[in-house]
Amino acid sequence: MSQYLILIYGDEASWDRTSPEFVEQLHKEHAAFLQANAGAVRAGEALHRTGTATSIRKDGGGVTVTDGPFAETKEALGGFYLVEAADLDEAIAVAQQVPAPFGGVEVRPIRAVDFD
Amino acid sequence: MTDDVTDAVAAEVAAAVADAHRHEWAFVLAATVRVTRDLDVAEECVQDAYAKALTTWADGGIPRRPGAWLTTTARNRALDAMRRDATLRRSLPLLLLDEESAMGATTWDDFVDDRLRLIFMCCHPALAEEARIALTLRLLCGLTTAEVARAFLVSEPTMAARITRAKKKIAAAGIPYQVPRAEELPARVEAVLTVVQLLFTTGHTAPAGDDLVRRDLVERALDLARMLRTLLPADPSVAGLLALILLTDARRDTRAAPDGRLLLLAEQDRTRWDRAAITEGIDLIREALARRHRPPGRYALMAAIAAVHAEAPSWDDTDWREVVALYDLLVRLWPSPVVALNRAVALGFAAGPADGLAALDALAAEPQLAGYGYLSAARADFLRRLGRTAEARTAYEEALLLTENSVERDFLAGRLRQLAG
Numbered sequence: 370m371s372q373y374l375i376l377i378y379g380d381e382a383s384w385d386r387t388s389p390e391f392v393e394q395l396h397k398e399h400a401a402f403l404q405a406n407a408g409a410v411r412a413g414e415a416l417h418r419t420g421t422a423t424s425i426r427k428d429g430g431g432v433t434v435t436d437g438p439f440a441e442t443k444e445a446l447g448g449f450y451l452v453e454a455a456d457l458d459e460a461i462a463v464a465q466q467v468p469a470p471f472g473g474v475e476v477r478p479i480r481a482v483d484f485d
Numbered sequence: 486m487t488d489d490v491t492d493a494v495a496a497e498v499a500a501a502v503a504d505a506h507r508h509e510w511a512f513v514l515a516a517t518v519r520v521t522r523d524l525d526v527a528e529e530c531v532q533d534a535y536a537k538a539l540t541t542w543a544d545g546g547i548p549r550r551p552g553a554w555l556t557t558t559a560r561n562r563a564l565d566a567m568r569r570d571a572t573l574r575r576s577l578p579l580l581l582l583d584e585e586s587a588m589g590a591t592t593w594d595d596f597v598d599d600r601l602r603l604i605f606m607c608c609h610p611a612l613a614e615e616a617r618i619a620l621t622l623r624l625l626c627g628l629t630t631a632e633v634a635r636a637f638l639v640s641e642p643t644m645a646a647r648i649t650r651a652k653k654k655i656a657a658a659g660i661p662y663q664v665p666r667a668e669e670l671p672a673r674v675e676a677v678l679t680v681v682q683l684l685f686t687t688g689h690t691a692p693a694g695d696d697l698v699r700r701d702l703v704e705r706a707l708d709l710a711r712m713l714r715t716l717l718p719a720d721p722s723v724a725g726l727l728a729l730i731l732l733t734d735a736r737r738d739t740r741a742a743p744d745g746r747l748l749l750l751a752e753q754d755r756t757r758w759d760r761a762a763i764t765e766g767i768d769l770i771r772e773a774l775a776r777r778h779r780p781p782g783r784y785a786l787m788a789a790i791a792a793v794h795a796e797a798p799s800w801d802d803t804d805w806r807e808v809v810a811l812y813d814l815l816v817r818l819w820p821s822p823v824v825a826l827n828r829a830v831a832l833g834f835a836a837g838p839a840d841g842l843a844a845l846d847a848l849a850a851e852p853q854l855a856g857y858g859y860l861s862a863a864r865a866d867f868l869r870r871l872g873r874t875a876e877a878r879t880a881y882e883e884a885l886l887l888t889e890n891s892v893e894r895d896f897l898a899g900r901l902r903q904l905a906g
Binding site: 371373454455456457458460461476478480 | 581609611657658659660661663665666669
């Protein structure tokens with residue numbers, strides 16, 4: 370089995386135009402997704418907007434802390450699921466079910482790194 | 486043994502190896518990948534097996550089943566390599582395949598035909614289209630990187646990097662060495678057919694260069710379509726694509742004059758069209774358009790259009806209304822500006838150049854057709870037939886700017902000269 374990270378991207382501006390009913394419905398969809406894929410999902414979280422992001426870079430000897438995300442893009446990372454799957458086809462089959470009303474999802478294989 | 490006899494044997498062996506290369510490569514490689522679960526190692530072992538065949542067959546005779554001999558030889562090499570590098574192998578990501586292992590296969594009939602797995606892996610939608618095409622030529626047709634690079638007019642290092650990147654993605658992302666599940670199959674077959682059709686169209690009218698046709702690419706596309714037909718005999722879209730390739734390629738000997746000048750469908754010598762290919766194509770269309778396969782597939786409809794031309798005894802006898810009707814169906818099922826353009830051209834012949842021109846001009850705003858040379862060329866032709874010479878000239882000049890195939894350029898330049906004269 371391999372692990373894959375499903376990254377959920379979406380246009381943040383679209384969220385400003387949503388109703389409470391829409392958000393409630395979306396939560397239900399995520400709950401249904403989780404229930405249907407309980408065997409595969411290892412973790413998953415939603416993120417606050419990129420307006421809350423802080424970037425930290427080390428250059429020379431110093432550390433620079435700045436407001437905002439690493440890269441400004443129209444579609445921003447809004448949440449993720451960590452899933453276990455036999456292969457990419459299985460991961461895609463799970464990823465297809467992830468609600469992503471204002472964008473889409475990206476599947477990235479987790480690279481096993483030996484830290485010893 | 487005299488030198489003549491030695492030469493004759495060597496030539497016979499070389500021909501047998503070349504034949505096995507063309508017809509058995511995919512099978513041998515697919516069977517070897519099952520052992521190595523690594524594409525590079527498998528390719529090396531298969532290359533070695535073909536090299537060994539040249540000497541072994543010259544000494545001991547050509548085996549009765551060259552494919553079986555090559556498969557056994559390549560797999561034995563692979564098993565040796567695996568044993569030797571057992572530790573190295575553990576550190577590489579291996580291809581993912583379900584355990585339907587045929588490791589113990591000793592006779593030809595025991596080898597599982599893994600070609601479908603190889604095809605679906607090479608044409609996986611998670612790979613970029615250009616990578617799918619490169620992998621298909623390399624792994625299924627056995628072309629060298631240099632040959633693949635030449636086919637797509639890029640440098641060898643560029644192509645080598647493209648192939649390496651694709652192989653890395655297959656291993657790292659876990660693109661499986663498997664035939665997709667039934668519910669995914671139609672879409673995945675479609676992805677495979679797109680690759681084969683792209684190869685064919687690239688070969689049929691080379692986008693650039695001095696030859697109108699890249700015969701090597703056309704032959705490879707035909708080989709691949711036939712292979713798919715063998716492996717997926719019940720699939721109507723496979724039958725449709727094979728029919729389309731056969732019917733289009735049936736005109737191969739008549740598309741250019743002896744001096745290399747492009748000949749239009751209207752000017753081609755229809756007695757020299759390949760009748761065997763046409764008959765085979767039409768039989769395949771009948772099967773693909775059978776009632777149980779409704780709605781009809783895209784390739785089958787395109788093949789049916791080619792069949793209308795193939796069956797018309799002359800240009801003037803072409804059933805243009807039938808062609809337009811088929812295009813209408815095609816546009817409805819697979820809306821695309823290029824199909825709409827072809828429909829407009831057919832309409833110009835069915836109903837006259839004024840109607841054709843109106844249909845073309847309705848497409849002028851299509852962003853996908855901006856910079857598409859055939860749109861300008863088709864407009865130019867209708868304008869010429871309507872006697873609107875000045876406008877026709879502008880359109881031909883536009884078309885000339887947009888094509889890089891020198892045979893097509895000569896044709897357009899010739900038309901321009903006729904207008905001037």
